[in-house]
Amino acid sequence: xxxxxxxxxxxxxKSGTSVKxxxxxxxxxxTTMFWYRQFPKKSLMLMATSNEGSKxxxxxxxxxxxxxxxxxxxxxxxLTVTSAHPEDSSFYICSAVLAGGGETQYFxxxxxxxxx
Amino acid sequence: GEDVEQSLFLSVREGDxxxxxxxxxxxxxxxxxxxxxxxxxxxxxxxYIFSNMDMKQDQRLTVLLNKKDKHLSLRIADxxxxxxxxxxxxxxxxxxxxxxxxxxxTQLKVEL
Numbered sequence: 731x732x733x734x735x736x737x738x739x740x741x742x743x744k745s746g747t748s749v750k751x752x753x754x755x756x757x758x759x760x761t762t763m764f765w766y767r768q769f770p771k772k773s774l775m776l777m778a779t780s781n782e783g784s785k786x787x788x789x790x791x792x793x794x795x796x797x798x799x800x801x802x803x804x805x806x807x808x809l810t811v812t813s814a815h816p817e818d819s820s821f822y823i824c825s826a827v828l829a830g831g832g833e834t835q836y837f838x839x840x841x842x843x844x845x846x
Numbered sequence: 847g848e849d850v851e852q853s854l855f856l857s858v859r860e861g862d863x864x865x866x867x868x869x870x871x872x873x874x875x876x877x878x879x880x881x882x883x884x885x886x887x888x889x890x891x892x893x894y895i896f897s898n899m900d901m902k903q904d905q906r907l908t909v910l911l912n913k914k915d916k917h918l919s920l921r922i923a924d925x926x927x928x929x930x931x932x933x934x935x936x937x938x939x940x941x942x943x944x945x946x947x948x949x950x951x952t953q954l955k956v957e958l
Binding site: 771776827833836837838 | 872876877879881886887888889890892894930934938944945946950951
């Protein structure tokens with residue numbers, strides 16, 4: 731149980747285009763999902779907290795107009811990297827917390843984004 | 847803000863025990879977690895411990911928590927080559943929203 735998927739797993743795009751990454755909780759409902767960014771050989775950096783039916787809460791230094799988050803249902807959150815640039819290339823990982831007050835975050839497999 | 851530190855690298859022989867250490871600064875931590883990340887993959891939850899516990903054992907994994915020293919360790923008994931990965935500790939404070947602060951990660955290499 732508690733499986734989280736991400737789509738796509740890898741994406742290569744041209745500079746200036748927008749890329750949407752989906753995060754789905756497959757066998758549970760998640761009122762809260764998190765989006766992280768991980769640089770090579772580095773730890774995870776929390777970008778934002780996504781709450782179903784409300785606006786996302788962004789961490790300091792993360793541009794909300796650059797990284798658009800939509801949490802339209804209890805099983806789906808999307809992260810859109812708008813007007814992507816090479817410095818946005820990274821590994822993006824989402825996690826989900828069980829609805830009903832669970833403490834544990836369950837992580838997706840990650841999405842590798844390469845902007846040329 | 848909160849800070850979580852780990853040693854960057856650990857090498858052990860197959861069959862030996864591995865001990866991965868983690869220190870944190872947030873004295874209000876409620877839960878502490880250990881996650882495993884294999885190359886190119888997301889994070890797999892291995893185990894967690896509530897802050898009022900000293901030890902938790904789950905098959906080959908033993909977690910020790912010294913709350914006074916803010917020190918957490920993960921012991922892997924009979925380490926196998928499949929245990930080679932990066933291990934992250936993470937702590938959850940009392941702030942709202944289930945936010946986690948992750949350590950820097952320890953790369954475990956298991957040699958034959």
